Amino acid sequence: MRFNWNFDYVKASKYFYTASIILTIVGIICLAVFKLNYGVDFRAGSNVDVKTSINLSKEQIEKVLVDTQLNQKDVHITPGEGRVNIRFPEVLSPTQEATLKGALKGLDAKASPEVNTVDPEIAKELQRNAIYSVLLASLGIIAYVTIRFEWRFAVASIVALLHDAFMVITVFSIFRLEVNLTFIIAVLTIVGYSINDTVVIFDRVRENMRFAKVKNLSDLKTVVNQSIAQTMTRSINTVFTVFIASVCLLIFGSESIRMFSLAMVIGLLFGAYSSIFIASPLWYALKGLNKDVKPNAPKSTV
Template identity: 65%
Template sequence: MNSKHQASNSKWDFNFIKSSKYFYIFSLAITLAGIISLSVFGLNYGVDFRSGSNVDISVSKVVSQAEVEKVVNDAKLDQEANITAGSDRVNIRFPEVLTDAQVESLQTTFNSQIDKNASYEINTVDAEMAKELELNALLAVIVASVGIVIYVTIRFEWRFAVSAVVALLHDAFLVISVFSILRLEVNLTFIVAILTIIGFSINDTIVIFDRIRENLRFAKKQTHDDLADLVNKSISQTMTRSLGTVFTVFIAAFALLVLGSESIRMFSLAMVIGLLFGAYSSIFIASPLWLALRNKKKPSAAKPSKATN
């Protein structure tokens, strides 16, 4: 039976390869927007990646932002603080490192004006530590990508490895672009989210690649058209599993985003965005890219007619 007929019997009857150019254009458009945003605005680094002090305060009642602003002013802290309030947890981020005297003044004033039983968690990062954390975060992403290249090359071939890494970098960069465009805070939990996204994305990509490799064993011809049909068939055969896995994790990440605490809000948001991009790139970017590397478009070979018995 012709591979085109086999593909048409799949539950997901869609020509992924034929439509790949539109998805390439979509990804390039977001990438370009991200490059412009990063060039103009950069990233909104949290205290983890720049010097300063971050004060988390747990209180027994709901506190407004105006109340916290008054505390900061009365404590004679002249720094321009970034305040997040409106619940029973308050976050105050200072662009410079607080001295012991300033911390004591803040706590005394907060206890006297708002809640004497408040508990404090203070994280301070100096300039040297911030640079080290930034370097280590970049190194973690690079090491993960290199490890994936080696693994996929050994298990499959270099074309699969290149396609997988391009898809991973695509996912990571699009999440970074969204955070840059929306001016969302980038901290260590964001890096954890990026590494987690890479893990889920490569898992989906490997599932599709494994099916492509399996179908290649039974492919009698490997012209561009035949391989395109084979890739379409492989994606269709694994689509339900891929979407099911992503949807399950997406529900958990979305629940954390809506119901979780403020401290993991950016992690949850990065996960939600990254899971969507990861599923998208595994299907619409990685597999078509492998086909482009494997067999550049050529006129299909004429198929000899078989005499029927």
Template identity: 65%
Template sequence: MSRFFYIFSIAITVAGLIFLATMGLNYSVDFKAGSNVDVALSKNITLEQLKPALKDLGISHEPDITLGENRVNIRYDKELDSNQDEALKAAITKLDDKASFEINTVDTEMAKELARNAIYSVLISCLGIIIYVSIRFEWRFALAAIVALVHDAFIVVAVFSIFRLEVDLTFIVAVLTIIGYSINDTIVIFDRIRENLRFGKQKTYEDLKALVNKSVAQTLMRSLYTAFTVFIAAFFLLVMGGESIKMFSLAMVIGLLFGAYSSIFIASPLWLLLKKRQKQTVKSNPTKV
């Protein structure tokens, strides 16, 4: 059924590319200059109460406001100075005298550096995986594994773009964690394929396909149990965890599902396709002895 799963993954990838090209990502202040004010409240405050209070602060640009249960997040695309910080605290304290504040400000240079380091961390981890898998197995395994990893990471990025979810540093941590779990599952399946190759005789492509199916079947329950166990932890973090790890947990939940999917339905069939082309090349260019 590899053709069906190829079409399914390509369709999701194309949809994700369209959304990324048209809508981009909703970056937090970690990746663009500005100030993020997280307020814990003793009671709920409505937008009708909050907006007039913030207008009197003398801040020229409009904030992005997110209300939660006894919590409000206020994000400015420009940095607030100390006087503006104190004025904002005073305005909200008039609405709730028990409010507590956490203010994070990132300047332009720091935002650029954080974004640059995030990209480097993902690229370096992928390069390390390619080198490791190439040494332990062969380059076809490495190529199939990295395609599956990029697929998993991109699906998470696409979902965050489609639903305009905030991308911050915890999102990058989630992506790197997803890459780790995904390559772990993929390596287990590849190791079983290599073992079966060692003790079997594959004369035709059909023999090789049967071997891959056998290897996936032998490791299937292990892959599902591993993914499901971590999924349970990530799901309850999402449902019961605090706001600060909400996006991390959501990215983990999505990534774990697609990580298990890609290890079984993308990585192994892709290696089989590359191996089939190798056999065809050998047949068309036989070595003379």
């Protein structure tokens, strides 16, 4: 069955622009007030991952921390199926590590604790490198799209790309979800996926522009709407398949990739509409500033 995707996407984009602007403002406020909930990867502390032969409750772990005098402020405990994760905001000393391991083995003789420690300097370096990686990826994409297409396509692409990345960051800030290295990997993956989807539409726009007789903004809008409609089936199929895989990872995956999977799901949802309702209409607006494209002719009153 073949669907008819003909629709005025450019006209409808104003609603999506409004929604994205509102979410961006909310995200900026949340980041300014609450900041991001950094994991051990991006701040000093110790992360204890314990494999167990029995399921341990949060209350049992809390009692162990009280008994061993390790009940630091803001300790985060995440029990799971045959696994417990304990995140300490302060770095544990070798003596404290040994005491904690002994207490955990007292609960479960087959417990296998693994302690990962990040000092403040390494945490700051990881934060800087994460920011640099996103910026370098964005610059490389700008250069690629500019060379392959033109600067208007590059500007529209990078706005959509940054929009997708920031929307994921906004959601994580609002709900205080943990940001770790797997989150950065997810953001970079979303960036690559978003630009790929956008380039497919832009390639069709460029192809249609070669044969279209664009004399005014109405003609230009027709080209953009037709290009999106012609690539819609491909976009829906791609988004759906990747989305299903990400949801399965979120539901059935291990705790270590939970934030990666969640970031992917969120990023895919925002990326699905940014290529259609953000990037393409923005290119239309920039192209409309071209002196060769005239405003729409006034309607006849006769």
